[in-house]
Amino acid sequence: MTETVVHVTTLEQWKSVLDVWFKQGYKWADGDKEYSAIIFETGGRFLFLDDYITCSTFNPYPKPYIEYSEFMSQQKEDNKMETYYVTQEQLDLIEELKGKLFPLHALLTRSDRYKNIKVELSGQEEKALLRYLGGDTSIKFKVKEQLYRLSRIDDDGNKVYMKLKYGTPDWTMDKDAAFTAPLEEIKKWQTPAWDIEKAD
Template sequence: MTETLVHATTLDQWKSVLDVWFAQGYEWHGTGKSYHERYFDDGWRFLLLNKDNDILKPTLRRQSIEYSEFMAQQKEDNKMETYYVTQEQLDLIKGLKNRKYPLNILFIELDRYKNIQIGLNTHEEKALLRYLGGDTSIEFEVKEQLYRLWRIDDGDRVYMKFTKYGTPDWTMDEDNAFTAPCEEIEKHKTVSWEIEKAD
């Protein structure tokens, strides 16, 4: 995917862009799904969705699109809703979809429902029910496994992160750690850092 930089001039536009990206499964790098109105209040008027599928505050000027152009693209692209799940969840969902009465099986076999439900928000659960009910505008795909680096020490567990200037740093908060696909993480691994899966 290429980077997308959207120019928002009002807080409502800011929130609308984020709503679109949150519904598609994206989130702020390290801080989850929040509107971060303080960024807008501090003068930021651009939202960046980078190639690693993280929403970031842009630090350099890039080619941007206006809010109206972004929303027009969304109307064209919204023919198919894609939700990202684990491989195990996808196998269960596909197995249910091939059954004659998938909703009955889903709710009768409670263990199956619990295994699929883990990590899904209310919107994604509703999409699952629509998908099993025959809605062809919804698809489920496996989300790419992300990894992070933790420092090999005897003390507290610390994780690698990057500052806004792109220099390496550390944090004790795993949610603020630098996460990326395995190939990218391996570029930053040294004898002092160990790789682990990020949830």
């Protein structure tokens, strides 16, 4: 079931909806993060977001669509709250720290217990963590969903990854261009030739 259906009427609206979704980490079904303006120019006016982005010239789903202006006003509301995605272990440690009387002291002492919080946090996320521990209520941390991809060894001994090209399975040597999805979706695409592995 499609989560979001947005109706756009101009190429600028098309691009700005895609900008929002690309920034959130979503891609087209084939793994691209391109505007694909040709699709809009050939009549695509409905953008769909589920596990990946798709589009259509009409709304084939029973779910009602929203107009571009409503979509953008929702984004403004959502942007009031900063959300950062971390692992479940990191979230547990962050919440444990939040409950301490002096959370910054516990974080800054030489304890290996909280070392994992700092792993993979960018400079912006580290600043957000400090603001969150200091009481900033406009920040929240959520668990990022684990994504998976399919890989196999080709006839030359090279590792290749499955990607979707216009909805048809294909392969690539670039793991960043591989089709990634939650485990349930990846299992639908698995055959005996492909192995499931965690995406970075």
